[in-house]
Amino acid sequence: MKTSILPHVRWKNICIVWSLLLLIAHPLSANLEQLSLGSSLSLSGTNHLILDISRTDGTDYDKAAGNILTFCPAIIQGKRRSLSLTITQFEINKTPLHNSHRYRKFIGLGLGLDFGVLLHNQTSVIVGISSGIGELSHTDNKEGFMALHCTTQIPLYQSHHQTLCLSLPVSFTYRKNIISPSIGVGLTIHSNFVVYVREKRSKQ
Amino acid sequence: MNKDKRQEASLSFQHFKIIKQLLLLFCSSLLIFTLSSCDDSYQDNKRKGEIYHLGIALDYKNTNVTSLNGPINDCKELSKALIMNAQRSGAIIHESQFIQSGYDIGQNTLTNPAYPTKEQVLTYLKQQETLATDNDLTIISYSGHGDTDGSWLLATRSEDKGISIHDGEISNQLLLSPLELITALKKIKGDKLLLIDSCYCGNFISSSTDTKNSIESDQTYSQAIQKLFSSNELNETHIYVLSATTRDNTCHEPNSLSHSHVHGYFSKALLEGLGWNDGEKGKLENHSVPSLIASDGVQGCLCSGLPPSIDSSLMITLDDLYAYIKENQEIPLEKQEKYSLSYQHPMVSGGRKDLILFSY
Numbered sequence: 144m145k146t147s148i149l150p151h152v153r154w155k156n157i158c159i160v161w162s163l164l165l166l167i168a169h170p171l172s173a174n175l176e177q178l179s180l181g182s183s184l185s186l187s188g189t190n191h192l193i194l195d196i197s198r199t200d201g202t203d204y205d206k207a208a209g210n211i212l213t214f215c216p217a218i219i220q221g222k223r224r225s226l227s228l229t230i231t232q233f234e235i236n237k238t239p240l241h242n243s244h245r246y247r248k249f250i251g252l253g254l255g256l257d258f259g260v261l262l263h264n265q266t267s268v269i270v271g272i273s274s275g276i277g278e279l280s281h282t283d284n285k286e287g288f289m290a291l292h293c294t295t296q297i298p299l300y301q302s303h304h305q306t307l308c309l310s311l312p313v314s315f316t317y318r319k320n321i322i323s324p325s326i327g328v329g330l331t332i333h334s335n336f337v338v339y340v341r342e343k344r345s346k347q
Numbered sequence: 348m349n350k351d352k353r354q355e356a357s358l359s360f361q362h363f364k365i366i367k368q369l370l371l372l373f374c375s376s377l378l379i380f381t382l383s384s385c386d387d388s389y390q391d392n393k394r395k396g397e398i399y400h401l402g403i404a405l406d407y408k409n410t411n412v413t414s415l416n417g418p419i420n421d422c423k424e425l426s427k428a429l430i431m432n433a434q435r436s437g438a439i440i441h442e443s444q445f446i447q448s449g450y451d452i453g454q455n456t457l458t459n460p461a462y463p464t465k466e467q468v469l470t471y472l473k474q475q476e477t478l479a480t481d482n483d484l485t486i487i488s489y490s491g492h493g494d495t496d497g498s499w500l501l502a503t504r505s506e507d508k509g510i511s512i513h514d515g516e517i518s519n520q521l522l523l524s525p526l527e528l529i530t531a532l533k534k535i536k537g538d539k540l541l542l543i544d545s546c547y548c549g550n551f552i553s554s555s556t557d558t559k560n561s562i563e564s565d566q567t568y569s570q571a572i573q574k575l576f577s578s579n580e581l582n583e584t585h586i587y588v589l590s591a592t593t594r595d596n597t598c599h600e601p602n603s604l605s606h607s608h609v610h611g612y613f614s615k616a617l618l619e620g621l622g623w624n625d626g627e628k629g630k631l632e633n634h635s636v637p638s639l640i641a642s643d644g645v646q647g648c649l650c651s652g653l654p655p656s657i658d659s660s661l662m663i664t665l666d667d668l669y670a671y672i673k674e675n676q677e678i679p680l681e682k683q684e685k686y687s688l689s690y691q692h693p694m695v696s697g698g699r700k701d702l703i704l705f706s707y
Binding site: 239243245249281287288 | 538561571572573575580583602662664695698
């Protein structure tokens with residue numbers, strides 16, 4: 144039995160608001176210099192696996208593009224709350240600063256925890272923190288970083304084993320004396336793989 | 348039953364349409380966003396200030412220390428490569444060379460204002476304090492001997508009578524230490540770049556407050572995390588260093604018997620990274636014009652295309668050169684235990700900024 148909860152979340156309004164926000168915020172972010180905007184695509188399996196890739200393109204530092212990728216195998220899974228391990232990949236590309244300098248490319252890998260809450264309207268909020276180390280590409284120089292991320296997942300379409308969600312990730316990555324915020328918009332597909340497989344096997 | 352199925356099919360079709368619309372809207376917003384991000388290439392990428400280069404080289408033939416065959420070639424060709432790259436990129440460059448070459452210790456040599464004594468080098472740096480502006484770049488290149496603390500061994504003075512080492516001790520009057528040089532450079536406005544091909548020259552690379560160099564440390568992870576949470580402010584001295592080797596290792600040049608035109612291993616790769624072809628066996632021999640000795644006596648020429656170290660951004664940076672040298676130098680980066688060959692690992696200064704040398 145497939146159910147749609149689209150009318151409840153007024154998906155059109157949400158999409159329009161976020162599209163407008165992207166269009167308005169992007170030129171603004173050129174002046175803010177430390178805001179990244181982007182999109183995210185997530186695939187998650189309740190109780191088992193969450194893979195979240197947020198692509199952020201924007202103006203971190205001056206003009207930056209980067210990725211935040213989190214891989215979260217769950218540690219504890221309740222009915223409405225979950226705690227999971229997160230592996231974060233953070234990247235800032237080489238960016239021009241002005242005509243005599245540019246920022247070095249930074250690629251980092253971190254480890255941390257994610258805490259997820261399922262709200263009554265099936266919307267889930269995931270808050271995570273991770274810390275790690277990265278390399279300034281080709282320079283043999285290493286640098287530490289810390290990332291705090293929060294993703295709101297609003298369900299748009301739901302079947303028995305899959306849920307399509309609108310994903311709104313926000314992250315703040317801290318490197319020494321620099322905080323790089325980024326916001327994104329995207330889609331998340333939740334899939335309860337194990338339950339699906341069990342049911343399929345029992346039917347057979 | 349059929350009616351239920353039809354209703355279910357109709358519902359599924361509506362859902363499919365909604366998903367399709369949703370994806371369309373999402374993709375179009377992404378497209379608009381991506382297109383609006385396409386102005387990443389900045390408009391004016393030419394260096395606003397001027398470039399000052401001082402090349403220092405010594406072959407030590409008029410002293411009692413071991414003579415070197417590469418430094419004079421290193422200095423002259425690096426100077427010319429920088430001039431030609433600057434011309435190609437439309438930058439203004441001012442060139443100076445302090446060279447000690449040959450066996451002469453007569454007054455004409457020792458009193459020459461371009462004779463590389465410690466006093467002459469410090470005088471040049473003093474003059475730069477008034478000449479250089481915030482937009483300028485001052486490059487100091489050095490090829491010669493380095494003491495165990497990294498100090499440069501500069502030319503003997505008239506009172507030294509060609510003696511650099513007396514009873515196994517090097518005179519302090521001839522040594523320019525990293526501290527003295529960095530102190531003098533800090534007083535100069537704009538960016539400063541040191542290109543050093545000498546023993547123990549990793550001593551010129553000071554620790555960064557935000558990054559940790561991993562070449563000489565086994566505890567990089569913990570130290571990098573410590574720096575993340577330490578209270579030290581970022582140190583913006585605008586001094587960049589590209590060194591031939593680490594603070595605990597020597598520097599090498601090939602045997603002159605097997606090479607008719609000698610360069611230090613580091614300088615050879617550095618020159619190639621800048622697009623300089625000296626006509627000898629090297630990485631650039633296949634894609635450049637044949638070498639020749641120009642009327643000024645300098646062997647080699649700049650290859651016709653863009654320098655090989657350059658990336659897609661059409662600019663050559665310090666990191667580009669560093670990456671090229673590491674990949675192309677003709678001496679191992681690490682110690683080869685099996686064959687116990689010489690090795691040298693170049694280093695580059697830390698921090699988050701990369702220095703743009705030329706934009707094409």
